Amino acid sequence: MTSNRDESSIVNALPKSVAEGVLEVKSAAVPELLVRADRIAEICQYLNSTPGLEFNYLINLTAVDWANYFELVYHLHSIRTGRTVTLRARVDHDDPVVPSVAGIWEAANFQERETYDLFGIRFDGHPDLKRILLYDEFEGHPLRKDYGLPREEISQSFR
Helix, strand or coil: CCCHHHHHHHHHHCCHHHHCCEEEEECCCCCEEEECHHHHHHHHHHHHHCCCCCCCEEEEEEEEECCCEEEEEEEEECCCCCCEEEEEEEEECCCCEEECCCCCCCHHHHHHHHHHHHHCCEEECCCCCCCCCCCCCCCCCCCCCCCCCCHHHHHHHCC
16 A cells, blocks of 8 residues: 555646646545546546556546535546545536546446436536436436425425
C-alpha cells in the first residue's frame, strides 16, 4: 500500500488547467478529491493517460443522494503503480447531468447506465444511455430519496 504523501502527489502532478477543477482534497487511506462535475471527464482523462499516474482501472462508479444534491463517486486504481484515488463530484438534484467517462473506461458504460437507471443522473456523451436493470416502462428512479414521495414531504423529511 502506498502512503498518503505519495497519493497526495496526484494533485501536484495535475497541470494548472486541470487542477482548477479540483475543489477539495481529503487525505485518507484512499485520498479523495472533490472535483467540479463539469470537469470530471477531463480530470479522469488526465489521470488515466498521464505516465506515472495511469489510473487505468475504474473500480466503481456510483452516486449518493444527499436530498439537495447528488454526489457521484468514482473509485480509480492504477494497476501499474498500485495507487487508488476516489473522485467525488456534486450535481444539482433538479437537473443532474455530468459528462460521461465511458470513452475513457469501457467499464463506465454499464456503471453509468446503472446510475442513470437507479438515480436518474444523466451522463452527457454516453453512447447508449438507457435503463439497464429496470424495465423501460418503470417510472422514476428508486434509489432517489424522493422516490414515491410528494415534493412537500421531502423538503420536511431531509432537513
